[in-house]
Amino acid sequence: QVPDKENPGKTKKVIRSYSIASPPEEKRFLEFCIKLLLEGAFTPTLWDMRVGDKIEMRGPYGKFTVPEPVAHDLVFIAAGTSIAPFWGMIYHLLKSGVKRDIVLVYGSRYESDVVYEKEFKALASEHPNFKPVFTLSRPQNKETWWGDVGYVQTLLPKYIKDPPNTKAYICGLTPMIEASVIELEKIGLTTDRIHYERYD
Numbered sequence: 001q002v003p004d005k006e007n008p009g010k011t012k013k014v015i016r017s018y019s020i021a022s023p024p025e026e027k028r029f030l031e032f033c034i035k036l037l038l039e040g041a042f043t044p045t046l047w048d049m050r051v052g053d054k055i056e057m058r059g060p061y062g063k064f065t066v067p068e069p070v071a072h073d074l075v076f077i078a079a080g081t082s083i084a085p086f087w088g089m090i091y092h093l094l095k096s097g098v099k100r101d102i103v104l105v106y107g108s109r110y111e112s113d114v115v116y117e118k119e120f121k122a123l124a125s126e127h128p129n130f131k132p133v134f135t136l137s138r139p140q141n142k143e144t145w146w147g148d149v150g151y152v153q154t155l156l157p158k159y160i161k162d163p164p165n166t167k168a169y170i171c172g173l174t175p176m177i178e179a180s181v182i183e184l185e186k187i188g189l190t191t192d193r194i195h196y197e198r199y200d
Helices: 043-048 080-095 117-126 152-159 174-186
Strands: 073-079 102-108 130-136 166-172 194-198
Touching: 073 080, 073 152, 073 174, 080 102, 080 117, 080 166, 102 152, 117 130, 130 152, 152 174, 166 174, 174 194
Parallel strands: 073 102, 073 166, 102 130, 166 194
Antiparallel strands: none
């Protein structure tokens, strides 16, 4: 229940879908990656909650998963908070011993928008077969920004080394997904090896 802006003093039920970010190995809690929208119908209420407050949850219902055993190289493509499902997926795959090459191409607008930077870098230091790529579309300081610059789809030819033996997983808004699919098909990925989940 959230405050009903159209009827002061009353509440209304709001339902939102979020991807689980925590890996299946994590049994203590569920982790989510959610952006605060000041004018949103739900996130301001969520930000006001305190430890001990209760919220109704249902699920999980998603089918956006990586089949195992893994027989192909993998590329994960995300922008913004659509990185959420890929943190848990990549952590699980690496910790379970997958040796195929795994590339993450993760885009944000600004330096301050990047999440899971330390976590992905730590995984890369432990697993030589994993390469995280961070890119900004609007870097605030190009002299200090250490990653790539540009939209995720423009970087795919650079980082996908063996397209015929690669499966792609994309999560994000429809324009990014569509642009990424076009680029993936250009470099040789067939549609049966491109999987995506829309965030809109």
